Amino acid sequence: MATEFHNLQELRHSASLANKVFIQRDYTDGTVCKFQTKFPSELDSRIERTLFEDTVKTLNNYYAEAEKIGGQSYLEGCLACLTVYLIFLCIETRYEKVLKKISRYIQEQNEKVYAPRGLLITDPIERGMRVIEISVYEDRGSSGSSSGSSTTSSSGR
């Protein structure tokens, strides 16, 4: 039941949203932004495990880079303190720069890897950095498939 989509527009227009899978945050390293790399079972038939794990690991690395406490962040912090933090109104912080990189990366991954498999990743920043939301699409033509959603409607036999 491989649904072939060639680009994101085709995905959005000719497919219907079947399910959403949420990748939760991993708090074992504290409050830094990191997502769980556990492969969700709902995506078993849709995408290879390695591709998915690569995406999540790359995202985790980006967030670690944004939140890294080191020379540059100290410099930024001290300069900001001296200017009573007014500098935040003028320049783009390192975090914001990395967030832009992340959204470009997600766009690229959607176009190259996920859309051809009928999936779409939503940037975590749009969900308050709580989850990575992966929308699972079904081709409107194949209406009979159960699409892996776990509804438990117990209708009569």
Place this chain on the structure above:
Amino acid sequence: MKNLDYQQIDPQALATPTPTPPPRPLPEHKPRRARRKWEVFPGKNRFCCDGRVIVARQCGVLPLTLGLIVLTSGLFFIFDCPFLVEHLTGCIPVIGGVLFVFVIISLLQTSFTDPGILPRATPEEAADIEKQIDNPTGSSSSYRPPPRTKEVVINQQVVKLKYCFTCKIFRPPRTSHCSLCDNCVERFDHHCPWVGNCVGKRNYRFFYTFIVSLSFLTAFIFGCVTTHLALRSQGGNGLVFALQASPASALELVVCFFSVWSILGLSGFHTYLVATNLTTNEDIKGSWSGKSGNEDVGNPYSYNSIIKNCCSVLCGPMPPSLIDRRGFVPSDDSVQTSPVEIDLPAAKNDTNMERDCLDFALSCAG
């Protein structure tokens, strides 16, 4: 007896809006203005400047704080500075001016910055979490409130993550729900009525700068006014004469005397919190003080180095605001709108269920 099918309510159907038929091509009467997200924000906050500025609904005593600071500093510059410049040095108004600017700017930043509000869960997210909670407890026929905590190990410490019923999320570590603002705030410190806002991850450094510079300003004004009065009362004039010559100084003295102790105390307390990477909330609750006699409890977030703790709290990277106040509400799916609309389908389903139950009961009886 009639055999009625009892359809179990599907939480996903509840969460997502009822599947509407393809929208009939109604002629558009007039184009609806696209709304910004701050206009549909569910928390108790107020927004100004088209979403650029955020304040808590109850601004507390912020006008009083501002008024006291401006009044006292104003009196200082008008009545004390000329005398001191003449008799001592011209640096005094300069230092006072710099401190005053620091205080006012950091106060406004603390009050008007998003403290680290976590946006509420979308309906699909909430349903997904409910599913995960309900599954381990087995059948949902006998209603038992499901466990609403999750445990996670951070730095060899067990931390309990609580579920927030208002925001429908499991709160990240160090996050707390402020009842005054009705928001979950990351790294929640406390809700400060003096600044009229919560103090959290994003505005803690502004708050710390504010109280430290305010304690310097108060101490500076107190010192200068005392010097001024001392100089005036020299030469056999006496203190009463000095006070009569400069009555404003008396007012400044009183205000500064009473505020300098509390503000210095607060600065000292927060310096301790910064050095140990604690929040006021954690300190008050004694989360890591090992009250229960467990010697292994310690702060898992501390770097165990005062300098590193200070640097990470005050000089760390500035996280972005997660609530996207000025973004536009998406018009295709209605999931971003206020919770009122989400509750309605649930209520409707409940009344349907009640009606079905009643019908079933009546059919059984007769």
